[in-house]
Amino acid sequence: MLLIPCPCCGVEAAETEFHPGGEAHVKRAEADASDDAFMDYLFHRKNPKGVHFERWRHQYGCGKWFNLARDTVTLEVFGAYPADAPEPPAAIREAIAARAAERGSI
Amino acid sequence: MQRYSAFALARQALNHHEGWERAWRAPDLKDRYEVIVVGAGGHGLATAYYLAKNHGITNVAVIEKGWLGGGNTGRNTTIIRSNYLQEESAAIYELSRGLYEDLSQRLNFNIMFSPRGVLMLCQTEHELRAMKRTAHANRLAGVETEMVDPARVKQLCPIMNVDGPRYPVLGGLWQPRGGTARHDAVAWGYARAASDLGVDIVQNCEVQGIDVSNGKVMGVRTSKGAVRCEKLAVVVAGHSTVLADMAGFRLPIESVALQALVSEPIKPVMDIVVMANTVHGYMSQSDKGELVIGGGADGYNNYTQRGSFQHVEETVRALVETFPIISRLKMLRQWGGIVDMTGDRSPIISKTPVEGIFVNCGWGTGGFKAIPGSGWATASLIAKGEDKVAAPFSLERFREGRMIDESVAAAVAH
Numbered sequence: 001m002l003l004i005p006c007p008c009c010g011v012e013a014a015e016t017e018f019h020p021g022g023e024a025h026v027k028r029a030e031a032d033a034s035d036d037a038f039m040d041y042l043f044h045r046k047n048p049k050g051v052h053f054e055r056w057r058h059q060y061g062c063g064k065w066f067n068l069a070r071d072t073v074t075l076e077v078f079g080a081y082p083a084d085a086p087e088p089p090a091a092i093r094e095a096i097a098a099r100a101a102e103r104g105s106i
Numbered sequence: 107m108q109r110y111s112a113f114a115l116a117r118q119a120l121n122h123h124e125g126w127e128r129a130w131r132a133p134d135l136k137d138r139y140e141v142i143v144v145g146a147g148g149h150g151l152a153t154a155y156y157l158a159k160n161h162g163i164t165n166v167a168v169i170e171k172g173w174l175g176g177g178n179t180g181r182n183t184t185i186i187r188s189n190y191l192q193e194e195s196a197a198i199y200e201l202s203r204g205l206y207e208d209l210s211q212r213l214n215f216n217i218m219f220s221p222r223g224v225l226m227l228c229q230t231e232h233e234l235r236a237m238k239r240t241a242h243a244n245r246l247a248g249v250e251t252e253m254v255d256p257a258r259v260k261q262l263c264p265i266m267n268v269d270g271p272r273y274p275v276l277g278g279l280w281q282p283r284g285g286t287a288r289h290d291a292v293a294w295g296y297a298r299a300a301s302d303l304g305v306d307i308v309q310n311c312e313v314q315g316i317d318v319s320n321g322k323v324m325g326v327r328t329s330k331g332a333v334r335c336e337k338l339a340v341v342v343a344g345h346s347t348v349l350a351d352m353a354g355f356r357l358p359i360e361s362v363a364l365q366a367l368v369s370e371p372i373k374p375v376m377d378i379v380v381m382a383n384t385v386h387g388y389m390s391q392s393d394k395g396e397l398v399i400g401g402g403a404d405g406y407n408n409y410t411q412r413g414s415f416q417h418v419e420e421t422v423r424a425l426v427e428t429f430p431i432i433s434r435l436k437m438l439r440q441w442g443g444i445v446d447m448t449g450d451r452s453p454i455i456s457k458t459p460v461e462g463i464f465v466n467c468g469w470g471t472g473g474f475k476a477i478p479g480s481g482w483a484t485a486s487l488i489a490k491g492e493d494k495v496a497a498p499f500s501l502e503r504f505r506e507g508r509m510i511d512e513s514v515a516a517a518v519a520h
């Protein structure tokens with residue numbers, strides 16, 4: 001069971017309050033883009049074995065969308081940030097790097 | 107290969123069963139192979155077997171990071187059916203179901219195929235209409251299914267509560283030749299037969315890198331050293347993206363956890379497989395007497411082989427409503443597998459942007475039933491460069507927008 005913090009209303013709750021929405025930061029292909037670009041946008045996914053930046057909705061709470069950084073192997077949640085952020089904020093990237101360094105040194 | 111038979115059993119009994127040979131060889135990795143298959147799940151092993159059997163290609167290795175059949179092939183609930191909606195699906199799933207019928211004889215290994223019948227319940231008007239459509243599509247595609255009414259449902263499965271308060275049973279889609287098989291035995295049977303034809307199965311050997319030069323595959327780097335190959339088949343289910351990353355191409359796949367559970371063993375109470383898509387649960391009874399239960403997949407990317415508790419709760423709740431008799435049963439074991447989901451819930455059997463690399467993946471929650479047909483088609487694609495059954499399932503369909511939409515037929519994970 002994941003514990004997820006909502007950056008919109010400040011609640012931290014069990015995953016049953018939330019709904020997953022897949023990979024974050026996917027850029028929409030332009031209207032006149034090639035078929036390859038559309039395939040990339042619509043179907044190809046990073047699906048990493050490791051840290052994943054992903055969209056979630058606080059479905060049974062404030063109802064808002066946001067982004068989350070989470071590890072798909074350890075299930076560690078590194079933090080949440082606004083849905084419209086173009087990239088994960090520095091604090092979250094640092095937490096991820098620190099964890100990677102820690103693991104590297106074991 | 108030492109053949110298994112009643113006669114062999116009797117003869118070995120005289121030797122106190124000390125004369126049996128290993129079911130498959132445990133060879134060292136050679137320096138090069140014509141074809142390397144990554145992943146010794148059912149699909150990888152069947153691919154290797156049919157490469158050798160149907161196409162005479164025996165210089166083949168199957169490389170497995172764990173033990174063979176330890177992935178989803180050994181974790182599934184073993185439902186076999188072919189009542190899908192689209193023609194392309196009917197072709198591959200029915201080929202597969204047909205191959206299952208006499209697979210025990212062909213492999214000389216008892217895979218315990220049990221065509222006990224699969225019943226998909228209709229519990230809303232909408233579902234009833236959708237299933238009628240599927241029944242018509244099945245008839246056109248030559249797949250034997252029929253719609254049955256609630257009285258017949260009750261007759262097929264007397265322990266079912268057909269007039270439950272929330273979701274009364276309005277009918278069902280019945281596939282009499284669907285059923286189950288022993289999942290480990292399918293992996294073991296293919297492994298033994300492939301090994302006998304000369305295929306090297308190398309376990310505890312992880313593929314850690316793929317060497318590509320000028321857009322063509324050269325070989326793989328493994329935890330037991332580098333191996334060269336002319337062709338590489340990536341058949342690793344939930345790890346498909348990890349391998350594609352090594353070779354430098356992208357896939358329309360997401361990996362999520364799917365769980366199953368079994369109850370304590372009880373006397374026989376049901377002799378068919380029942381799937382309830384609306385309430386999201388399905389159940390059958392194993393030969394040991396355990397009720398084998400499965401439900402929905404988690405919604406988020408996951409590589410941990412364990413899922414979220416609420417899915418178990420939801421599944422069991424739905425089934426208790428449909429089968430009140432099970433409400434006091436204890437559950438014995440619960441486990442998860444990482445399944446490879448595509449957007450249209452259909453698999454991928456395809457060449458890739460790298461020359462010489464083939465992928466077989468995207469079976470998601472329902473690829474056990476497809477093992478024989480998928481291996482058959484993948485082997486032919488690798489050997490001949492094309493295959494009629496595999497063709498619609500190429501990666502091209504995502505560029506062309508030519509989806510093979512099975513999100514209704516595959517509504518519940520199975």
Ligand SMILES: Cc1cc2nc3c(=O)[nH]c(=O)nc-3n(C[C@H](O)[C@H](O)[C@H](O)COP(=O)(O)OP(=O)(O)OC[C@H]3O[C@@H](n4cnc5c(N)ncnc54)[C@H](O)[C@@H]3O)c2cc1C
Binds near residue numbers: 174313400
């Ligand atoms: C709980 C559950 C219930 C299911 N129920 C059903 C059902 O009732 N009916 C049905 O038809 N299907 C069902 N399925 C789906 C079915 O199990 C799968 O689609 C099918 O088994 C996939 O087989 P596979 O050979 O592709 O993958 P797997 O059996 O997972 O084999 C892939 C292998 O690749 C290996 N591998 C991965 N990475 C590497 C690497 N780097 N190097 C070497 N080896 C590697 C893995 O160790 C693994 O052994 C279910 C799945 C689950 C999890």
Ligand SMILES: [Zn+2]
Binds near residue numbers: 011061
């Ligand atoms: Zn909120």
